[in-house]
Amino acid sequence: MNRLSILLFLVLIVFVPVAHAQTVAPPQLDFSLNRDWGYGGLGGQIQGHFSTRVRGPDNLERVVFYLDDQILGEAEQPPFKIRFVTDDYPLGEHTLYAVGYTSDGRTLTSNTLHREFVSAQQGWQDAGRMVLPILGIVFGVMLLAAVIAWLGERRRAPISPGAPRSYGIFGGAVCPKCGRPFSRHWWAPNMLVGKLDRCPYCGKWSIVRAAPPDVLRAAERAELEAAAPPPVPTDETEQRKKDLDESRYLDE
Ligand SMILES: [Zn+2]
Known part of the structure; x- marks a missing residue:
């Protein structure tokens, strides 16, 4: 994801709900997706074990979860939550949402989430593509620190x-x-x-x-x-040595 698309994303989350609220009623159920184990990349690509959860009014009795128009599962008591594994479904783009039923007979709709189910292999490749440059930087810094330490020690x-x-x-x-x-x-x-x-x-x-x-x-x-430096000769010994030297010359 480049910087421009991050900016665009921020603009969307700030302004779109405001614009939307005026025309469409807000969803009556809060539908969320949580990764339990697996890959959840930027750009809505997911793979692995996930759970979905719905939050709604107190009289919510039953929630049916959908993947496109196929029933993913049902929950009849809070927390209205089910688990699923992306590998059990075809790869590609999917729409996830839930429908809730209240004790007073109302049918409530949730927000929808769009996700692309990817293969485990692609998920890890994408994760690797994000992690490897970071590891490269970390090892580069470690190597640089080692070289600096080594040079410093020499100097x-x-x-x-x-x-x-x-x-x-x-x-x-x-x-x-x-x-x-x-x-x-x-x-x-x-x-x-x-x-x-x-x-x-x-x-x-x-x-x-x-x-x-x-x-x-x-x-x-x-x-x-x-x-330790060799013992410094005292003046006396120095003088005697000198005398000795001189006497030697005199003898000759
Ligand atoms: Zn030595």
């Missing part, structure tokens, strides 16, 4: 050694190649004994399990020690 500033960090929902692992702890990636394939993941520090691939917190903390501390 992110490296965590300074020993810094406390959160390892995320997949847990942290200690790289068996370089020994640094890193967050296991959501995209890393699961290899039963662990995830085949890439260490962001040394870039090597290994199968890693989520390590317990104490192991991760130990790895963080090791990281810190490894990265």
Whole structure:
């Protein structure tokens, strides 16, 4: 359904009843169709299990439901409701309506509904035609988000050694190649004994399990020690070294 037909439909539901009311008496019974299970597309195409219901005056005694001029069913007590399956009737355009009988002998007519009965196959094809583009968009957005997350991770500033960090929902692992702890990636394939993941520090691939917190903390501390600058020589030792060097030259 394109935008123009939606607009036309809105115009019709707003203006037609107004115009109609002046010439034709409103239906005496309110006849409605409800989908129980199946397909109900835009444009009045239906397939599957449906129920019809009639609402009328309190003295309504009996309602006969019609499909074209064939009796679809009867209801003799409220809620005046019957069920039917579209597959039991020929495919194509149908008119649905009801006739009611009151205890004081009046015959009441309902509004009519026009529906096209379609095959299950066509119903699902039409549903697929509406749903597939939406699924396509959803998967496209997911893929885009994944690519952005991956690029963002590559660009992110490296965590300074020993810094406390959160390892995320997949847990942290200690790289068996370089020994640094890193967050296991959501995209890393699961290899039963662990995830085949890439260490962001040394870039090597290994199968890693989520390590317990104490192991991760130990790895963080090791990281810190490894990265600690070598002890700065004091002025005194520096001076002595210099003296030593100078004396060496003097000896020669
Ligand atoms: Zn590594």
